[in-house]
Amino acid sequence: MEHEPNDNESIVFEQPLNERVRTLMRLEHLFGQARFAMEGDTLWHSRLGVSTIGEILDLFSRGDLKTELIKELDRVTSLLRRLEERPGVDTDRLNHVIERCGTLHERLGQHTGQLGAALRQDDLLSNVMQRAGIAGGTCAFDLPRYHRWLSRPASARQHDLENWYASIDTVRDATETVLELLRDSAIPRECSARKGTYQRNLDKDTSYQLVRVELPADSSQYPEISGTKMFITIRFMEQSGTLDRPQQSTEDMRFVLQLCVL
Structure with a gap:
């Protein structure tokens, strides 16, 4: 989830200093946007949910994100293990975080092929993505099939969105975990x-x-x-x-x- 101030008394501004963190923060932003879209029941919420999938897939296509995430989880786990022998360390919490990183590493390793491959193969999504780069290109007269999907009951649209995003939830969880640990480091x-x-x-x-x-x-x-x-x-x-x-x-x-x- 994209980081937000945890009270009403302050606002936090962030600046990443390398491309890896920049990409993770963009993903975090998009996953937060997706979460908002799936919580709503209007067709505009559903449109936002679908267009956000396209933005996430675009980020996935820039480099080998899966390998980058696995390397980052390995590096974080190695750093955390060095803390185990330090006096005063909360070993229960530390072990919990190490275990979470290990689980995410395993889940990412189980992904075969390119991240988001199942989404790219979805015919409806593919049809929408082809028009998404055109201003107003996803109007009802351009994409009657999409218009028909948007006319379905909200519960049916939300169900489809949840299934689509479930296929990339490991990337979301790994992204949020790495950024949470990074923010807590200072x-x-x-x-x-x-x-x-x-x-x-x-x-x-x-x-x-x-x-x-x-x-x-x-x-x-x-x-x-x-x-x-x-x-x-x-x-x-x-x-x-x-x-x-x-x-x-x-x-x-x-x-x-x-x-x-x-």
């Missing part, structure tokens, strides 16, 4: 930005994967985060209205920073 630190700018050199021997910035929910600023292996820069921006161009804040301000790495 200790929040209160920092100050002078005249709306914050820069920080990073340890060259630590490959940080994710930057998280937390601001009060009522703050008028938002951060633009950029980073490399060596440093990060955060510029706090303000925009008085949607028609106005954003401007960098000139205020000194405090925020909470997390540098996440597994």
Whole structure:
């Protein structure tokens, strides 16, 4: 599930620092969108659920995501096992997480062929995906078969959506697990930005994967985060209205920073 603030007092902005985490966060966003679509009963919810399948399959086609996830689970498991002998570690919780990673590794290994292959072979979905790149291309007159499916009772449409997404639920679970562990890896630190700018050199021997910035929910600023292996820069921006161009804040301000790495 896409990460959201767990209270109404703050908002969290995130910036991935490598392509693997960027892809996982995009998948997390799409799976959250899918969850919303399946909870609704209108044809627009169902349309969203189907179009989201197309976006997920597009991400699946970019590189070998299955291998990447398996490697990440292996790497995380190895790191967690090194913690077993440390004093003060909650071994029950640690073993539970290690077991969960092992189960996901096994489930991913059982997938044969390309991720989402069964979805690509579904004739209705394939028909819709072929038109999805055309503006307004999934209208009823373009896809009468799709129109007929959308006219079915909500329970029948939801049943089909659940079956389609069930075929890729292992990818969803592995994605959410890796990102949850990554977000939990960092200790929040209160920092100050002078005249709306914050820069920080990073340890060259630590490959940080994710930057998280937390601001009060009522703050008028938002951060633009950029980073490399060596440093990060955060510029706090303000925009008085949607028609106005954003401007960098000139205020000194405090925020909470997390540098996440597994």
